[in-house]
Amino acid sequence: MIRTTTYPTDDGQHVAVIWRIDTNCQTMVLSSNRGELPAVIYWKDRLPADEDLLALHDSTLRDINGGMLDQQSPLSVAPQRLDSFPGQPGLIVHNRDGKALMPRLRFVQAQLNDANDHLVITYNDPQLQMNFTCTITAAFSSNVIALHNELTTDAPVLVSWLAAPVLPAPSDSSHTLEFSGRWCGEFQINPVPWQPGARVRECLLGRTSHEHFPGLVVPTQGCNNAAGKAYGFHYGWSGGHKMITEVLPDGRRQVQFGQARDTDQLATTHVATAPLYVTYSNSGLNGIARAFQTYVRDEVIAPSGLKLPRPVHYNCWEAVYFNHDVAELQAIATEAAALGAERFVLDDGWFKGRNDDTTSLGDWEVDTAKYPDGLMPLISHVQSCGMGFGLWFEPEMVNQDSDLYRDHPDWLLGPTDQIKGRNQWVLDLANQTVRDYLYQRIAALLDAYPVEYIKWDHNRVLPFHNAEHTQGVYQLFDRLREAYPQVEIESCSSGGGRIDFGILARTQRVWLSDSNDALERTWMQNNAALFLPSEITGSHVGPRHCHTSGRHLPMALRAWVAASRHMGFEMDPKELDEQERSILVDAVTWYKENRDWLHRGTVQRLDLDDPAQIGEIQVAVDQQRFVAFITQMTASQQSLPQPVRLTGLAPDKRYCITLRNAAQAATLSRGPVALKDRSLTLSGALLMNQGINLPVAFPETLWVVEGHKDTNS
Numbered sequence: 001m002i003r004t005t006t007y008p009t010d011d012g013q014h015v016a017v018i019w020r021i022d023t024n025c026q027t028m029v030l031s032s033n034r035g036e037l038p039a040v041i042y043w044k045d046r047l048p049a050d051e052d053l054l055a056l057h058d059s060t061l062r063d064i065n066g067g068m069l070d071q072q073s074p075l076s077v078a079p080q081r082l083d084s085f086p087g088q089p090g091l092i093v094h095n096r097d098g099k100a101l102m103p104r105l106r107f108v109q110a111q112l113n114d115a116n117d118h119l120v121i122t123y124n125d126p127q128l129q130m131n132f133t134c135t136i137t138a139a140f141s142s143n144v145i146a147l148h149n150e151l152t153t154d155a156p157v158l159v160s161w162l163a164a165p166v167l168p169a170p171s172d173s174s175h176t177l178e179f180s181g182r183w184c185g186e187f188q189i190n191p192v193p194w195q196p197g198a199r200v201r202e203c204l205l206g207r208t209s210h211e212h213f214p215g216l217v218v219p220t221q222g223c224n225n226a227a228g229k230a231y232g233f234h235y236g237w238s239g240g241h242k243m244i245t246e247v248l249p250d251g252r253r254q255v256q257f258g259q260a261r262d263t264d265q266l267a268t269t270h271v272a273t274a275p276l277y278v279t280y281s282n283s284g285l286n287g288i289a290r291a292f293q294t295y296v297r298d299e300v301i302a303p304s305g306l307k308l309p310r311p312v313h314y315n316c317w318e319a320v321y322f323n324h325d326v327a328e329l330q331a332i333a334t335e336a337a338a339l340g341a342e343r344f345v346l347d348d349g350w351f352k353g354r355n356d357d358t359t360s361l362g363d364w365e366v367d368t369a370k371y372p373d374g375l376m377p378l379i380s381h382v383q384s385c386g387m388g389f390g391l392w393f394e395p396e397m398v399n400q401d402s403d404l405y406r407d408h409p410d411w412l413l414g415p416t417d418q419i420k421g422r423n424q425w426v427l428d429l430a431n432q433t434v435r436d437y438l439y440q441r442i443a444a445l446l447d448a449y450p451v452e453y454i455k456w457d458h459n460r461v462l463p464f465h466n467a468e469h470t471q472g473v474y475q476l477f478d479r480l481r482e483a484y485p486q487v488e489i490e491s492c493s494s495g496g497g498r499i500d501f502g503i504l505a506r507t508q509r510v511w512l513s514d515s516n517d518a519l520e521r522t523w524m525q526n527n528a529a530l531f532l533p534s535e536i537t538g539s540h541v542g543p544r545h546c547h548t549s550g551r552h553l554p555m556a557l558r559a560w561v562a563a564s565r566h567m568g569f570e571m572d573p574k575e576l577d578e579q580e581r582s583i584l585v586d587a588v589t590w591y592k593e594n595r596d597w598l599h600r601g602t603v604q605r606l607d608l609d610d611p612a613q614i615g616e617i618q619v620a621v622d623q624q625r626f627v628a629f630i631t632q633m634t635a636s637q638q639s640l641p642q643p644v645r646l647t648g649l650a651p652d653k654r655y656c657i658t659l660r661n662a663a664q665a666a667t668l669s670r671g672p673v674a675l676k677d678r679s680l681t682l683s684g685a686l687l688m689n690q691g692i693n694l695p696v697a698f699p700e701t702l703w704v705v706e707g708h709k710d711t712n713s
């Protein structure tokens with residue numbers, strides 16, 4: 001809900017416009033005085049409906065001290081250089097001759113839609129012939145606000161920085177939580193102290209990247225997963241991006257996100273940022289997790305269509321790599337279906353001459369050496385096993401050793417003497433002809449075969465970041481989605497190199513990481529849950545001997561970690577012994593029985609007192625049931641585990657809780673832990689305040705605690 005109020009100012013000559021945005025758990029207030037760009041003057045808990053917004057505005061006015069300018073320069077949605085803003089400006093623009101332009105933007109109009117949830121505020125500078133708009137969309141129930149800025153000019157200009165609407169950060173926060181990562185280690189969280197001056201994180205890799213996920217959390221003092229106040233930010237763009245966090249000399253703090261921009265770019269008359277998604281939580285980091293998970297589910301993914309229930313995947317990559325043999329794959333498909341798989345994804349290696357990663361990208365035709373009768377013999381077999389069929393592509397790439405490159409050496413992004421990545425170059429998707437070629441090749445395969453799913457890979461960084469390429473990628477996705485709405489797409493980029501809300505508007509699953517190591521995946525899934533709902537987060541049971549970490553982990557851990565997200569497996573099923581098979585089938589059965597409510601619920605992170613454990617709880621939307629996963633990552637320092645406090649439950653409801661895998665208690669467990677042999681019925685309040693005792697656990701094992709609302713409560 002967005003409301004506009006206009007007040008005359010003291011001198012009676014001018015007006016102050018104040019916009020109040022309310023979502024379920026937050027209020028954001030922006031004010032624009034005397035026609036200046038609006039500034040966020042309040043962003044915290046919901047305010048009473050009758051709050052006097054002019055008084056609120058007046059309460060935010062600050063003093064001026066010696067050595068300061070005579071007036072405080074506004075921290076507006078685009079802090080201006082002309083206002084002597086004492087930090088990084090929100091807009092840096094030059095004319096074609098390189099002369100800095102300092103617009104004096106003045107209010108023109110504000111347009112609020114009938115639903116009162118979408119506001120476009122327009123400013124202009126008539127002298128420089130520049131228009132500036134700030135667009136704000138509020139999603140009430142999920143508690144997320146989406147904002148973007150746009151600049152249009154009559155004469156072409158050079159824009160070296162345009163931030164999405166700039167927001168203040170709270171002073172009662174000692175640090176931010178940034179996200180970094182690497183191949184097989186996505187979504188690492190780094191606490192970064194607030195310090196005087198600007199900190200810049202810039203991703204020039206041309207994709208969202210493993211290294212610089214465009215997200216930020218700003219917890220305030222004392223915030224943990226379950227309680228406290230925190231702010232969440234995510235920039236929804238799949239190309240190069242930049243984040244600035246800054247403490248100004250007067251103590252104010254700002255957060256900026258925007259596209260990475262070339263200084264040698266072409267002059268343009270229009271620049272727009274991607275949406276910046278933000279949320280405020282007064283219920284700890286989990287409030288952010290709930291907001292973003294719900295928003296992705298309801299607003300980002302839903303319009304493009306996500307079919308529930310999410311089928312169990314089988315992916316053949318780590319089973320066969322490039323060694324495709326139809327009979328072998330058919331045998332694997334039979335086994336996979338017997339284990340419970342519902343969709344078979346044929347990974348890399350199926351197209352013309354692709355026997356390793358040095359050739360063939362770009363030649364999207366079935367390899368007749370491996371598939372003399374095309375893909376149909378395999379697909380028919382897969383379907384006869386009751387599974388749907390998915391196919392791997394990496395459309396944006398080309399190998400030097402390919403017909404495509406031989407025919408079109410000019411389709412590359414960048415020069416031919418650039419450093420290759422995984423032996424490949426990137427195609428220039430800003431080029432319509434390239435996009436048409438890729439569309440036609442993919443469409444031909446979708447027309448020829450009953451393909452219900454595409455795993456869309458992207459295995460190297462761009463030679464330089466290039467927004468036009470990313471726009472081209474979006475166009476190709478959109479065209480395919482429009483023509484083949486029933487075909488789902490997974491965003492993979494050497495694992496999680498392209499995960500963001502921009503790509504998620506066009507895809508239905510992300511491959512979080514190439515790591516199938518269940519321990520690594522535990523912390524990655526836990527951290528990524530701040531942004532991603534479970535049903536779109538792919539998670540597979542890999543080979544017993546993990547190919548990316550060298551570890552041997554027990555099947556129970558591998559199976560349950562996969563079952564806790566969108567489940568799949570990708571080992572050669574022949575390697576499974578009887579015990580592993582039965583543990584896996586049990587977890588698959590559980591996944592199928594529970595996915596209905598799991599995939600409409602939320603994943604919340606537990607604050608565990610033992611640093612050797614990581615835990616999460618998944619709670620149904622009606623809070624009637626839950627499952628908690630408590631993973632013993634390493635051996636604990638103390639001899640006994642500490643009680644596990646749950647979160648996200650209804651305090652006054654009584655839950656009957658059971659330890660689903662009590663039989664797996666370590667042989668060393670000798671004490672009378674009640675959950676080892678019976679269920680307990682306890683209130684949500686008790687489960688959240690004091691918690692429950694679990695038996696001792698060996699490292700690399702996990703507890704599955706299930707809870708149902710007691711029918712008598």
Ligand code: GLA
Nearest residue numbers: 317347348492493494495514
């Ligand atoms: C990437 C993906 C893997 C697999 C291979 C195939 O590494 O992340 O899952 O598809 O490419 O080459």
